[in-house]
Amino acid sequence: MDKDKSIDVLNKLIEINNDRIEGYETASKETEENDLKILFTGFITTSQKCKQELVKQVLDLGGTPEEGTRITGKFFRVWMDVKADLTNKDRKAILKSCEYGEDVAVETYEKALSDPGYISSTLFTLINSQHLLINNDHDKINRLSEHMQ
Numbered sequence: 001m002d003k004d005k006s007i008d009v010l011n012k013l014i015e016i017n018n019d020r021i022e023g024y025e026t027a028s029k030e031t032e033e034n035d036l037k038i039l040f041t042g043f044i045t046t047s048q049k050c051k052q053e054l055v056k057q058v059l060d061l062g063g064t065p066e067e068g069t070r071i072t073g074k075f076f077r078v079w080m081d082v083k084a085d086l087t088n089k090d091r092k093a094i095l096k097s098c099e100y101g102e103d104v105a106v107e108t109y110e111k112a113l114s115d116p117g118y119i120s121s122t123l124f125t126l127i128n129s130q131h132l133l134i135n136n137d138h139d140k141i142n143r144l145s146e147h148m149q
Contacts, residue, residue: 002118012066014055014065014066015068016105024043024044057126099141113127
């Protein structure tokens with residue numbers, strides 16, 4: 001196991017969860033639809049739980065946990081699109097933006113799992129477990145989005 005590489009991977013996952021928390025907090029505040037508020041609150045809870053677990057692992061490895069979001073990345077621009085869509089209260093556009101954001105989150109987890117040689121089996125198990133949670137949220141957004149077509 002490469003400790004520095006493990007910390008880097010864990011911090012990327014912390015960033016993506018920070019992005020999800022920030023994005024869904026914005027979405028939840030802006031939408032007037034109760035079913036979406038409930039859904040987004042659940043997604044925030046998922047990412048807060050994932051983040052806490054990841055932060056603990058980074059600290060256990062002697063690293064410094066990431067505190068920010070991926071401001072320069074595509075994910076930030078997606079969340080800005082979500083905010084713009086929410087301003088128009090367009091449910092379909094909101095869900096499409098969220099769908100893209102969830103695709104990015106799932107891809108980030110899949111990338112972390114694609115080369116498990118640099119992380120311990122314990123970390124792999126944790127990341128895989130979180131991937132399943134994030135993928136479940138992704139599927140919920142996809143189902144809602146498909147019903148809008």
